[in-house]
Amino acid sequence: MPISSQAQDVARRLHDAHDTYKEKIFTHRRFTHADIIPLLNKLSEPMSVSQVGESLEKRAIYQVKAGTGPTKVLLWSQMHGDEATATMALFDIFNFLQAKNDGFDELRQTILANTTLYFVPMLNPDGTERFQRRTATDIDMNRDALRLQTPEGRLLKHLQQTLHPLVGFNLHDQSPRYSVGKTGKQAVMSFLATAYDEDRTVNDVRQRSMQLIVGMNRVLQQFIPGQVARYDDEFEPRAFGDNIQKWGTTLVLIESGGYRGDPEKMAIRRLNFVAILSALKAIADGVYKQEDTADYQAIPENGRALFDVLIRNATVVREGRPITIDVGINHDEVNDNVIQPGLARPGLAQAGLAKTFQYKSTVEDIGDLSTLYGIEEIDATGLTLTPARIYADTLDSAADLDKLNLSALRRDGIVLFNVRQAANDNFPTQAVHLLHEGGLPGQPLQLEQIPTFLLVKGTQIKYQFVNGFWKDSRDAQNGVVD
Numbered sequence: 001m002p003i004s005s006q007a008q009d010v011a012r013r014l015h016d017a018h019d020t021y022k023e024k025i026f027t028h029r030r031f032t033h034a035d036i037i038p039l040l041n042k043l044s045e046p047m048s049v050s051q052v053g054e055s056l057e058k059r060a061i062y063q064v065k066a067g068t069g070p071t072k073v074l075l076w077s078q079m080h081g082d083e084a085t086a087t088m089a090l091f092d093i094f095n096f097l098q099a100k101n102d103g104f105d106e107l108r109q110t111i112l113a114n115t116t117l118y119f120v121p122m123l124n125p126d127g128t129e130r131f132q133r134r135t136a137t138d139i140d141m142n143r144d145a146l147r148l149q150t151p152e153g154r155l156l157k158h159l160q161q162t163l164h165p166l167v168g169f170n171l172h173d174q175s176p177r178y179s180v181g182k183t184g185k186q187a188v189m190s191f192l193a194t195a196y197d198e199d200r201t202v203n204d205v206r207q208r209s210m211q212l213i214v215g216m217n218r219v220l221q222q223f224i225p226g227q228v229a230r231y232d233d234e235f236e237p238r239a240f241g242d243n244i245q246k247w248g249t250t251l252v253l254i255e256s257g258g259y260r261g262d263p264e265k266m267a268i269r270r271l272n273f274v275a276i277l278s279a280l281k282a283i284a285d286g287v288y289k290q291e292d293t294a295d296y297q298a299i300p301e302n303g304r305a306l307f308d309v310l311i312r313n314a315t316v317v318r319e320g321r322p323i324t325i326d327v328g329i330n331h332d333e334v335n336d337n338v339i340q341p342g343l344a345r346p347g348l349a350q351a352g353l354a355k356t357f358q359y360k361s362t363v364e365d366i367g368d369l370s371t372l373y374g375i376e377e378i379d380a381t382g383l384t385l386t387p388a389r390i391y392a393d394t395l396d397s398a399a400d401l402d403k404l405n406l407s408a409l410r411r412d413g414i415v416l417f418n419v420r421q422a423a424n425d426n427f428p429t430q431a432v433h434l435l436h437e438g439g440l441p442g443q444p445l446q447l448e449q450i451p452t453f454l455l456v457k458g459t460q461i462k463y464q465f466v467n468g469f470w471k472d473s474r475d476a477q478n479g480v481v482d
Contacts (some may be wrong), residue, residue: 007278008218015270015274017104018270021092021093021099023095024087024156027266029084029264031084033122036303037199042148044062044093046066046112047064047066048066049063053151055125055135055152056136057129059125059129061125062121062122063119063120063159064117065117066094066116066119067111067116069113069114069284070115071283071284072116072163072166073117073165074167075152075169075171077171078128079124079142079172080134081126081127081130081132082133083133083173083404084278085256085268086173086256086269087121088265089270089276091121092269092279096177100274108279110284111277111281114285115280115284117280118159118163118165124152127141127471130335132335132389137149137150141153142239143238143239145238145239146237146238153240160247163248163444164248166250167249170241170253172253172254172256173257173265174187176306176308177258177308178229178306179304180227180300180303180306181301181303182305183305183373185227186257187302188224188256188258188259189220189224189254189271190257191229191252191255191299192213192230192252193213193251194206194233194241194245194253195235195245197235197246203448208250208288209245209251210293210296211288211291212250212279212283214292214293214296215279216254216275216278220271224259224271228299229300229303230296230301231255235279252279254275260375266280284480299335305373306373307365307372308330309331309375310329310369310372310376311326311381312327312369312378313381314327315384325365325368326369327366327385327445328372328374330468332359332360332361334358359467359468360467362448362449363445363451366445366447371384380463384457387453387454388453389416390414390416390417391404393418394419401417406432413454413461415431415432415433431466431469433452451467
């Protein structure tokens with residue numbers, strides 16, 4: 001069997017077997033440093049765990065080591081605290097490396113006998129605690145490779161300078177709104193062979209990055225065809241990826257994007273598991289050396305062609321005249337401790353995780369968006385966008401919503417409620433929009449407005465948008481917005 005076919009076959013088997021190794025504690029992205037400690041404590045041979053550093057707020061940073069081979073590989077995740085997909089995948093890989101007699105013994109032996117693996121799961125535990133990108137110093141660690149003002153950044157450089165790994169894997173999450181080139185397809189995963197100088201020179205170190213990415217792209221195409229992209233390789237002199245490449249370690253940047261229907265990135269976690277193990281095998285047996293770097297350049301670049309929601313061909317009435325517009329809407333996760341009260345979407349508060357959050361949506365663009373795409377799209381041809389309707393009385397608090405027949409009100413397009421007392425952290429679970437100080441911006445629809453409105457045909461309400469989420473009113477049950 002050709003080597004590429006063998007890699008495809010192994011990747012398919014890993015993909016299909018992932019549930020066997022999936023670390024069950026991770027059901028959401030918003031876990032904490034404390035959640036991974038018991039998992040690290042239970043690791044056994046061939047894994048060993050040691051503390052290699054400490055965050056600014058004195059949280060231990062751990063290294064997991066496996067293998068006895070001559071080729072050293074360093075992998076780290078969550079240098080940005082809110083980018084947790086690969087951390088979950090690393091723990092799945094730990095479970096895989098500890099398994100036996102499952103049909104993968106030869107693969108494990110190849111990796112462990114030919115490489116020594118150094119994993120740092122959760123390099124930025126303080127950021128993870130807040131579920132934010134930056135460290136507790138409010139510095140972006142991935143722009144701290146020169147000044148080294150963060151203890152976490154100093155640790156990463158120390159590991160690279162003392163271990164001298166042949167390959168480093170820099171594991172991140174990217175915006176789910178990246179597209180594959182100018183297509184409407186989400187970039188589920190993106191790669192980058194980082195440049196180490198302004199001229200974007202390709203030496204043996206960077207060439208190896210490209211060759212490894214070519215192999216990973218090939219195996220992923222069988223699961224997410226046409227949904228792999230690559231980052232623009234403009235040199236960033238402050239970034240760790242660019243500098244580690246310059247310091248002599250081949251750097252592979254992996255970015256987990258978005259996948260429709262997978263908000264917690266469980267499917268993308270599986271793809272990380274497959275891609276990383278496939279790359280480790282390629283390093284262990286050297287087959288990456290056969291890859292053509294031209295195939296790396298052929299991977300489409302990340303584009304910015306996506307909105308979370310795109311409404312096409314809606315009619316709005318301005319100055320008494322009908323105008324056809326498209327509306328682009330984006331949803332942003334905002335931690336509960338900073339969100340502006342008043343917005344609600346059922347089920348979006350994730351209880352029991354590191355941080356609960358709400359969605360705050362905005363109208364990002366209006367006009368002719370025909371060259372762009374939505375992860376979700378609505379064809380509003382023949383529909384008119386009109387203001388949502390406001391309940392006649394002012395409520396004392398959000399608790400008063402429980403006294404109302406919200407289903408009946410929503411059928412009449414009433415989803416806006418004036419409330420005297422701010423909700424604070426007592427967010428309603430119903431699909432409503434609370435108004436405290438003033439209300440929605442004046443109509444017609446405005447940029448950066450919270451997208452709460454109706455799409456109607458004559459007198460019939462077809463869609464009710466509350467904070468950018470909707471349900472076709474013909475299918476609505478109990479007024480719940482999906």
